[in-house]
Amino acid sequence: MAETDATTDGPATDGSTTEPVVQRGAELAMSEVDAGGGMSKGVLIDESDGAPHFAMRRFELAAGAHVPNHTNEVEHEQYVLAGEYTVGLDGEEHTVSAGDALLIPAGVPHWYRNDGDEAAAFICVVPHGDDTIRVLDEE
Helix, strand or coil, X not given: CCCCCCCCCCCCCCCCCCCCCCCCHHHCCCEECCCCEEEEEEEEECHHHCCXXXXXXXXXXXXXXXXXXXXXXXXXXXXXXXXXXXXXXXCEEEEXXXXXXXXXXXXXXXXXXXXXXXXXXXXXXXXXXXXXXXXXXXX
């Protein structure tokens, strides 16, 4: 009997019949994020594509951009694609750049600041659910 790889394509383990989806980055529609100046978001995959558990979004943080200290109702898992910027996580500052990954647990205060001359970008994956943003005091 052959072993099977848990990462192979096939029916979802929860019994759903999700179909594969390919989204083209060149066709991604970006829109400004209300919570901060200079940040834009594009949804790569979400429930409208049949994704049963998570949404994947691309964020771009323009040079000089700032997103205020806030919390979210769901965890965020992020992967930095390009640029360098500062993230405040629960009162500590971290400089991140391409190749870095972050886990921001639900409810943890965080903010973003791009002091550089180049735009930065990251992928953010969140579970489906209430992702209410609550803006806190400025950093």
